[in-house]
Amino acid sequence: MLGNIKFIGELGKLDLIHESILHKCIKTLLEKKKRVQLKDMGEDLECLCQIMRTVGPRLDHEKAKSLMDQYYGRMRSLMNNKDLPARIRFLLQDTVELRENNWVPRKAFIDNGPKTINQIRQDAVKDLGVFIPQMSQGIRTDFFQESPFLPARIKPDRETLGGLADMFGQMPGSGIGTGPGVIQDRFSPTMGRRTNPLFNGHGGHMAPAPQPFMKSNQGQNLLFQNQTHSSQQQAQSKDMPPRFIKKGQLNADEISLRPAQSFILNKNQMPKLQPQIPTMIPPSAQPPRTSTPPLGQPPQLGLKTNPPPIQEKPQKTIKKPPPAKEELLKMTENVVTAYLSSKHMNDAVNGVREMKAPKHFLPEMLSKMIMCSLESPDEDREHVSTLINMLRMEGLVTGENFMQAFLNVLDQCPKIELDVPLVKSYLAQFAARAIIAELVSMAELAHPLENGTHFPLFLLCLQQMTKMKDREWLTDLFQQSKVNMQKMLPEIDQNKDRMLEILEGKGLSFLFPLMKLEKELLKQIIADPAPQTIYKWIKDNISPKLHTDKGFVNILMTSFLQYIIHEMYTTESDDQLSAPTKEQLDQEKQLLLGFKPVMQKFLHEHVDLQVSALYALQVHCNAHAFPKGMLLRYFVNFYDMEIIEEEAFLAWKEDIAQEFPGKGKALFQVNQWLTWLETAEEEESEEEAD
Known part of the structure; x- marks a missing residue:
C-alpha cells in the first residue's frame, strides 16, 4: 500500500492527478474506520505522512488552506495519542513540523556534498586550529622534501639505509669515509643506491659539504632560488675554486637546533584565511611569485610573509537545562493565581515570558490555566480567556x-465531571471566546468533535456565542465555516428531522431557516393556496437575504409540486401517476397557473435560480420513480407559461452537478424536447439576423 501511495504522490507532484483526488486520498487515510481500533491505523497514517511529504507543498495554497488546517489539526490530535506506536507518532510529528518549516526538510540545511580545497583549509582553521599553506604555481611543492637547507634526516621520502649508516649516515655533514678498516655493506652511505653529497663517493675525491642551518644574516638570498639555479650549483660544485669550498667538518656552534623564527607563528598577527579567487591575468603577465626577501630579513621557509592567524575554536558554553515539567506546572499555577487576585495583565504576561517554557510544553501550560479556573466564577474564566488571547x-x-x-482537557472530562459536573459548559465558554477572538476558527473546533465526539459540546459552544454576540452574527459565521451540522451529531441522529428537533431543543434552529421553512410552507399552502397569501407569508417569515438563495427556491418549488400531487391524486400509486386522466391534466395545469405569480416573482431574470427550480423538479420525479411523461409535461408547461426561460433549460442540460439524483433518467425523458428547443432557438436567431 505504501508503494502505491508513493506512486500516487509522485503523479500528483507532476500535476498528473487532480487535487480533488489527492484530497480524497488524504481524507480516506485520516478517517477512522468502523470496527478498527486506533492502534491498527498505523499503516494508513504512515501512508498519510508519505503523501503529505510528497504533495503537501502543492496542496497547501490559499484556496485549500482550511482543508489543510483541518488535516493537520487531526494529525496533531493523533500525534499526542499514546495508543499509536511511537514510530507513527514521530512520523506525524515530523510531517507537522515540515509544514511549520514551510515544507523545507531539516536535511536541506546540512551540507554533505563535496568540498573544495579552500573550504577544507577554512574548516581546518576553524575546527582544528591548523593552518595549511596554499601552494601556488610559483612555489615548488617539493620544497620541504628537496631543500638543500634541510638535513637529510628529516626528508620524508628518504629511504631507510640501515647498517652503519643508521648510526653515522643520519647526521648532517658526517660520514664514515672509505679505506682500510671500513666495512662496506649495501647499507653503507658510499654503497647506497643514490648519490648523496653528504658522503664521500667512490671517485676518490671529497664531495662538497652541504650547507648547514644558517643564522638569519647568513643565507638571506638562498631560500627562494629556483630549481634551475639549484641544479646548476650542484653541477658546478666540482669545478669551484678551493677558496669557495668550506673544508673540514661543520662546527657545533654553526648548527642551530632551534627552529627558525619563520616557523614560530604568531596567532594574533595572522589574518583570517580567505578563499582565493582565480585571476584572469595570464601567467606571463603576472609578477613572479617567488622572490628573494629584502636584505636584513630572515628567510621564510615556504611560508607567506604574513601568514593568516589560526583561529581558536570558541569554548562551548554550557546551557542551563530547562525547568522540569513539575516546576513549570507549579510556575503556571502561581502565575494564574497571582493574575486572578491582582488582575494585572502585564505582570501575568511577563511571568509567562520569564518561564521560558519549551514549545512542546505550551499546550500543557494552557491546559493548566484552564484547569485552574474551572472551579472559579464566570468572571475568572473570562479573565483567563483574555490572558490566553493576550499570550497569542x-x-x-x-x-x-x-x-x-x-x-487534552476534554479527554479528562470523565474524571473532572466527578468534581465539576458542568465542565463541558465551562469549556464551551472557553471555546466560544476563542472563536470570537479569532484564536481558532469554527471549522478547527468542529473537526475533532465530529460524529458526536463529546456531544453536545459543539452545540453548547454555539449557545454561548449566541449569548455573547447575536443570532445574525452567528448565522453568518456558521455559513462561512461550512460546517456540516449533521456530522456534529451522534451517528444515530444524523438525519434532517432529528437534527431539526435537536436544534429546536437547543434554541439553534435559526441557523437553518430553510429547514424550518420546508415544513411550515407546505402547511401554509394547504391551509390557503391563494398566491397573495403565500407571498405575504413568505415576506413576513423569510429573511429577504434568503429570497435569492438556491435552497429557498428548491424548497418553494418542492412545496408547490407536493401540493399539486396531494390535490390531484387520492393515492400516489404508480398507475395513477403514469396514466393521469384528462381532467387530472387540466387540474394540474390550472394549479400551476395559480402558483405562476409567486414563482415568477422569485425566478424572473434569475437563470441560476431557474436551474435550481428544474433540479427540484428532477428530484421530485426521481422520488416517484419518474412516472411516464410527468417531467416532460412540467417542462412544457413551465416553458409555455414563461416561468422558466430557454437559457435555463439548456444550462440545466449542460450542467454536470452530481449532488441531485436522477439526472441521467431525466435527460433520457426530455432530451428530444431539449433538442427541439435548441434548434428552434437557433432558427429564431437566424430569422432575427435576416
Whole structure:
C-alpha cells in the first residue's frame, strides 16, 4: 500500500492527478474506520505522512488552506495519542513540523556534498586550529622534501639505509669515509643506491659539504632560488675554486637546533584565511611569485610573509537545562493565581515570558490555566480567556497550542465531571471566546468533535456565542465555516428531522431557516393556496437575504409540486401517476397557473435560480420513480407559461452537478424536447439576423 501511495504522490507532484483526488486520498487515510481500533491505523497514517511529504507543498495554497488546517489539526490530535506506536507518532510529528518549516526538510540545511580545497583549509582553521599553506604555481611543492637547507634526516621520502649508516649516515655533514678498516655493506652511505653529497663517493675525491642551518644574516638570498639555479650549483660544485669550498667538518656552534623564527607563528598577527579567487591575468603577465626577501630579513621557509592567524575554536558554553515539567506546572499555577487576585495583565504576561517554557510544553501550560479556573466564577474564566488571547497576541502561544490544550482537557472530562459536573459548559465558554477572538476558527473546533465526539459540546459552544454576540452574527459565521451540522451529531441522529428537533431543543434552529421553512410552507399552502397569501407569508417569515438563495427556491418549488400531487391524486400509486386522466391534466395545469405569480416573482431574470427550480423538479420525479411523461409535461408547461426561460433549460442540460439524483433518467425523458428547443432557438436567431 505504501508503494502505491508513493506512486500516487509522485503523479500528483507532476500535476498528473487532480487535487480533488489527492484530497480524497488524504481524507480516506485520516478517517477512522468502523470496527478498527486506533492502534491498527498505523499503516494508513504512515501512508498519510508519505503523501503529505510528497504533495503537501502543492496542496497547501490559499484556496485549500482550511482543508489543510483541518488535516493537520487531526494529525496533531493523533500525534499526542499514546495508543499509536511511537514510530507513527514521530512520523506525524515530523510531517507537522515540515509544514511549520514551510515544507523545507531539516536535511536541506546540512551540507554533505563535496568540498573544495579552500573550504577544507577554512574548516581546518576553524575546527582544528591548523593552518595549511596554499601552494601556488610559483612555489615548488617539493620544497620541504628537496631543500638543500634541510638535513637529510628529516626528508620524508628518504629511504631507510640501515647498517652503519643508521648510526653515522643520519647526521648532517658526517660520514664514515672509505679505506682500510671500513666495512662496506649495501647499507653503507658510499654503497647506497643514490648519490648523496653528504658522503664521500667512490671517485676518490671529497664531495662538497652541504650547507648547514644558517643564522638569519647568513643565507638571506638562498631560500627562494629556483630549481634551475639549484641544479646548476650542484653541477658546478666540482669545478669551484678551493677558496669557495668550506673544508673540514661543520662546527657545533654553526648548527642551530632551534627552529627558525619563520616557523614560530604568531596567532594574533595572522589574518583570517580567505578563499582565493582565480585571476584572469595570464601567467606571463603576472609578477613572479617567488622572490628573494629584502636584505636584513630572515628567510621564510615556504611560508607567506604574513601568514593568516589560526583561529581558536570558541569554548562551548554550557546551557542551563530547562525547568522540569513539575516546576513549570507549579510556575503556571502561581502565575494564574497571582493574575486572578491582582488582575494585572502585564505582570501575568511577563511571568509567562520569564518561564521560558519549551514549545512542546505550551499546550500543557494552557491546559493548566484552564484547569485552574474551572472551579472559579464566570468572571475568572473570562479573565483567563483574555490572558490566553493576550499570550497569542504577544507571540508566546498559538491557536494550535490552544486546540491541543482544549482537547487534552476534554479527554479528562470523565474524571473532572466527578468534581465539576458542568465542565463541558465551562469549556464551551472557553471555546466560544476563542472563536470570537479569532484564536481558532469554527471549522478547527468542529473537526475533532465530529460524529458526536463529546456531544453536545459543539452545540453548547454555539449557545454561548449566541449569548455573547447575536443570532445574525452567528448565522453568518456558521455559513462561512461550512460546517456540516449533521456530522456534529451522534451517528444515530444524523438525519434532517432529528437534527431539526435537536436544534429546536437547543434554541439553534435559526441557523437553518430553510429547514424550518420546508415544513411550515407546505402547511401554509394547504391551509390557503391563494398566491397573495403565500407571498405575504413568505415576506413576513423569510429573511429577504434568503429570497435569492438556491435552497429557498428548491424548497418553494418542492412545496408547490407536493401540493399539486396531494390535490390531484387520492393515492400516489404508480398507475395513477403514469396514466393521469384528462381532467387530472387540466387540474394540474390550472394549479400551476395559480402558483405562476409567486414563482415568477422569485425566478424572473434569475437563470441560476431557474436551474435550481428544474433540479427540484428532477428530484421530485426521481422520488416517484419518474412516472411516464410527468417531467416532460412540467417542462412544457413551465416553458409555455414563461416561468422558466430557454437559457435555463439548456444550462440545466449542460450542467454536470452530481449532488441531485436522477439526472441521467431525466435527460433520457426530455432530451428530444431539449433538442427541439435548441434548434428552434437557433432558427429564431437566424430569422432575427435576416
